[in-house]
Amino acid sequence: xxxxxxxxxxxxxxxxxxxxxxxxxxxxxxxxxxxxxxxxxxxxxxxxxxxxxxxxxxxxxxxxxxxxxxxxxxxxxxxxxxxxxxxxxxxxxxxxxxxxxxxxxxxxxxxxxxxxxxxxxxxxxxxxxxxxxxxxxxxxxxxxx
Numbered sequence: 001x002x003x004x005x006x007x008x009x010x011x012x013x014x015x016x017x018x019x020x021x022x023x024x025x026x027x028x029x030x031x032x033x034x035x036x037x038x039x040x041x042x043x044x045x046x047x048x049x050x051x052x053x054x055x056x057x058x059x060x061x062x063x064x065x066x067x068x069x070x071x072x073x074x075x076x077x078x079x080x081x082x083x084x085x086x087x088x089x090x091x092x093x094x095x096x097x098x099x100x101x102x103x104x105x106x107x108x109x110x111x112x113x114x115x116x117x118x119x120x121x122x123x124x125x126x127x128x129x130x131x132x133x134x135x136x137x138x139x140x141x142x143x144x145x
Contacts, residue, residue, distance in 0.1 A: 002034055012038040019050040027055025027071065030064030035071065045078055053083035060093040060110070063102045072113030079115045086122035090115045094127050099136035107142050117143055 002022070006012060012022045023043040026034035035043075035055065048054065056079065059067040068089075071077050080088055087095065090110045097103035111117065120126045131139040 002037060006037060006041040012041050013044045013047045015047065019048070021047055023047070024049050024055050027064075027067055028058035028062065030059060030062060030067045032064070032066040032070055035067055039070075039074060045076060048081075048083075051083045051085060054078060054081050054089070056089045057081070057083055057087070057092050060089040060106050061096040063097060063106065065102050065105050065109070068106050068109050072109045072115075077113075079110060079113050080119060082119065088115065088119050088127075090117065090127050091119070091121055091130070094130045094134070094136065094139060095121075099131070099134060099139055103136075104138045104142065107139050111142060 010022075015021045020028075023035070023038040024047070026038055028049075043055075045054065049058075051057075054077075056068065056071040056077065059071065072079055082088055090107065093103050093106045093110065097106070117128065118126055121130075128140065128143045131143060
């Protein structure tokens with residue numbers, strides 16, 4: 001249905017009353033095929049959710065590895081965007097993730113995708129410091145190499 005609607009001109013950037021769009025919903029819920037479809041149909045990178053976040057940020061928080069892979073490798077996607085909470089996608093993966101395999105992979109994908117590893121939160125704490133404080137040794141290793 002989404003393919004039919006987008007092919008008929010549905011606006012993938014149209015936001016609802018809580019500021020989510022089809023593209024933002026797809027990213028947040030890890031619907032990678034929809035993310036690809038919406039990217040092909042004009043998904044904009046300057047349309048933000050109620051937290052002033054991109055589709056990538058909640059994808060990282062929720063551990064949607066394949067969605068992160070697509071977005072982190074999409075030319076021009078703002079991987080270093082800072083949301084209203086003062087967090088980037090990298091920060092969300094560390095602070096709200098559990099340090100497990102999928103979050104390790106997400107951190108590596110973000111790093112490989114050009115994420116700035118040194119952007120601190122509003123308190124001046126860097127992603128590396130958060131990973132160290134949480135005992136995420138593999139993420140510390142990824143960020144340190």
